[in-house]
Amino acid sequence: MSKLRLTFDTVQYINLRDSVSFGPIARSVLSERFKDGRLFGLLAEDLICSHFSNIIKTESNTTKGFDLIANEIGKIEVKSFTKNGCDVSPSFMKGIGRSFDESNYNEFLDGISGICICDNIDFPDVYIILKHPDFFLAKRKIHVSERFNLFQLEE
Numbered sequence: 001m002s003k004l005r006l007t008f009d010t011v012q013y014i015n016l017r018d019s020v021s022f023g024p025i026a027r028s029v030l031s032e033r034f035k036d037g038r039l040f041g042l043l044a045e046d047l048i049c050s051h052f053s054n055i056i057k058t059e060s061n062t063t064k065g066f067d068l069i070a071n072e073i074g075k076i077e078v079k080s081f082t083k084n085g086c087d088v089s090p091s092f093m094k095g096i097g098r099s100f101d102e103s104n105y106n107e108f109l110d111g112i113s114g115i116c117i118c119d120n121i122d123f124p125d126v127y128i129i130l131k132h133p134d135f136f137l138a139k140r141k142i143h144v145s146e147r148f149n150l151f152q153l154e155e
Contacts, residue, residue: 005053006054006130009129012127013128014128031124035083040118040120041079044080045078065090065111068116073130076130077108078118082120083121084144089105089141090104090108093105106137114131115131119147
């Protein structure tokens with residue numbers, strides 16, 4: 001398989017239909033599990049590294065605020081787009097007992113070169129797009145209704 005190059009605003013499609021397995025667990029069960037952003041998000045970074053020639057995975061204990069490094073682009077944060085849409089806020093601002101802080105959010109955006117959004121709604125069909133951080137200055141959440149436009153899909 002020849003690797004692709006990850007570039008801004010270009011939707012990439014990856015079909016995992018014949019490559020997903022986990023012992024005797026049925027593919028239909030795995031497909032439903034992988035639609036959960038918590039599970040999918042962990043593996044999306046590895047998926048991106050395996051499909052794109054210009055991506056290097058960072059060691060999670062040595063970096064903060066980004067997941068990958070793209071040659072000629074810089075620091076990349078990876079986010080999942082699920083049935084609930086996509087919230088690009090840093091994980092330390094999401095969840096019970098955590099709150100959004102605009103100043104820290106803007107600092108987060110200033111510290112990265114791009115946000116790679118991975119759509120797993122139709123898993124095992126995966127759509128990936130790299131957006132510039134400026135795209136998220138006005139809003140940090142992308143509603144699921146914006147999916148077709150973002151990933152240039154037909155309704």
